[in-house]
Amino acid sequence: MKVTAIITCAGKGTRAGFDKNKLLQKTDGITYLEKTANVFLGCELIDNLVITSSANDLEEISKITANFNKKTTVILGGDTRTESIKNALNACNDDIVLIHDGARPFVTEEIIIDCINSVKKYGSGIACTPLADTLAVEQNGEIVCTERENRYLVQTPQGFYLKDIVFAYSQIKEGEAFTDDSGVYSKYIKPAKISLGSPDNKKLTYASDFNKTQLVGTGFDLHRLVEDRKLILGGIEIPHTKGLLGHSDADVLTHAIMDALLSALSLGDIGKHFKDTDPQWKDISSIYLLKKVLEMIQNEGYKVVNISAVIMAQKPKLSTFTDKISTNLAQVIHIEPKRMGITCTTLEGVGLVGREEAIATQAYCLLEKI
Numbered sequence: 586m587k588v589t590a591i592i593t594c595a596g597k598g599t600r601a602g603f604d605k606n607k608l609l610q611k612t613d614g615i616t617y618l619e620k621t622a623n624v625f626l627g628c629e630l631i632d633n634l635v636i637t638s639s640a641n642d643l644e645e646i647s648k649i650t651a652n653f654n655k656k657t658t659v660i661l662g663g664d665t666r667t668e669s670i671k672n673a674l675n676a677c678n679d680d681i682v683l684i685h686d687g688a689r690p691f692v693t694e695e696i697i698i699d700c701i702n703s704v705k706k707y708g709s710g711i712a713c714t715p716l717a718d719t720l721a722v723e724q725n726g727e728i729v730c731t732e733r734e735n736r737y738l739v740q741t742p743q744g745f746y747l748k749d750i751v752f753a754y755s756q757i758k759e760g761e762a763f764t765d766d767s768g769v770y771s772k773y774i775k776p777a778k779i780s781l782g783s784p785d786n787k788k789l790t791y792a793s794d795f796n797k798t799q800l801v802g803t804g805f806d807l808h809r810l811v812e813d814r815k816l817i818l819g820g821i822e823i824p825h826t827k828g829l830l831g832h833s834d835a836d837v838l839t840h841a842i843m844d845a846l847l848s849a850l851s852l853g854d855i856g857k858h859f860k861d862t863d864p865q866w867k868d869i870s871s872i873y874l875l876k877k878v879l880e881m882i883q884n885e886g887y888k889v890v891n892i893s894a895v896i897m898a899q900k901p902k903l904s905t906f907t908d909k910i911s912t913n914l915a916q917v918i919h920i921e922p923k924r925m926g927i928t929c930t931t932l933e934g935v936g937l938v939g940r941e942e943a944i945a946t947q948a949y950c951l952l953e954k955i
C-alpha cells in the first residue's frame with residue numbers, strides 16, 4: 586500500500602512575528618520546512634510528498650523541494666486550512682495519506698510508522714500525547730471542573746485512507762470550521778484512532794519557539810610601536826609619542842575585533858579579505874574595513890550581540906580612553922556601548938609589549954542568527 590505525506594506550509598508566520606513564512610526561516614543551514622520534510626523523506630514507508638504553499642512562497646518552496654529524493658508536488662493552498670487540505674488531497678493518488686503540520690519539525694520516524702500502521706489496522710491514526718498538566722473547564726472566570734484522565738493533546742501526523750478523508754472533506758457544510766483533520770474524519774466517517782505522539786513533537790508557533798543559533802569568535806593582533814605614526818585604537822586617535830606600524834592605519838583593536846567576527850562564521854581572517862600588499866588598503870581607516878566585515882556578517886544572516894576585548898599596552902595609559910573607544914565602536918557595530926566591553930592591561934614590563942615595542946589585543950564576539 587502506497588503512502589503520500591501532505592506537509593502544510595501555506596502559513597504566513599505572522600504569529601511568530603516574522604516578515605515571511607516561519608517555515609522558510611533557517612536552522613543549522615536548512616529551512617524548518619526541509620527539517621520537517623527530511624523525516625518523511627528518510628522514512629521508507631513514505632512514497633510521495635505533497636506540500637501546500639501560499640502564492641508568495643511557491644517559487645522558493647518549489648526550488649527547495651526540487652532536490653528531494655522522493656516525488657514531491659507543491660500545490661497552492663487556499664484561504665483557510667480546510668481549503669488548503671482539500672487542494673492537497675486532490676493532488677494525492679496513493680491509498681493512504683498522512684497530513685502533517687510543517688511547523689512540527691521534531692516528528693520522528695517512529696511516530697510516522699505508528700500512524701501508518703494504525704491506518705492499516707483501524708482506518709486512521711492520529712498522533713496524540715497525554716496531557717501532562719491538568720485541564721480546567723472555565724465558566725465566568727471560575728473553574729467548573731478539572732480533568733486529566735483520558736485527555737490528550739492532538740498533534741500531527743494524522744493518517745487516513747485517501748478515499749475516506751476525501752469523502753469526509755466533501756461533506757463539510759458551509760460555515761463548519763475544523764481545526765484539524767481528525768475532527769472532520771470523526772464527524773463524517775467514524776471516531777478516529779489515537780496513535781503514538783510525543784511531547785517533543787511540538788508545534789513551532791511563536792518567535793521564542795525558534796532556535797537562535799549563537800556563535801562565538803576570537804581574534805588576536807599585535808603591531809609594533811614606531812616613531813612618526815599616529816596611534817589609532819578603535820577608530821580613536823590616542824595622544825602618544827609613538828604610533829603603530831602597519832599597511833593600514835594599524836588599528837590593532839579593530840583588527841582583532843574583525844578577526845573575531847570573521848572567525849565566528851569561519852570566513853577566514855582580515856589578511857584574506859584585505860591583503861596588506863593591496864595598494865587600495867594603504868593607510869586605510871580600519872573602521873572602514875570593519876564596516877565591510879559587518880556587511881559580510883549581515884549577509885550570512887547574523888548580528889553582533891556583544892564584543893569583549895583586552896588591549897595589552899605598557900604605555901600610554903589607556904583607561905581614560907576606553908569609554909570613548911567603546912562608544913565609537915558600538916556606534917559602528919550598531920550595539921549598545923554596554924555591549925562593547927574593553928579592558929586594558931600592561932604586561933608588567935615583560936616581552937615586546939612590556940618593553941613598549943608593541944601593542945597587542947585579544948577580542949571575543951558573540952553573534953546571533955537574525
Ligand code: MG
Nearest residue numbers: 806807837840
Ligand atoms: Mg593587524
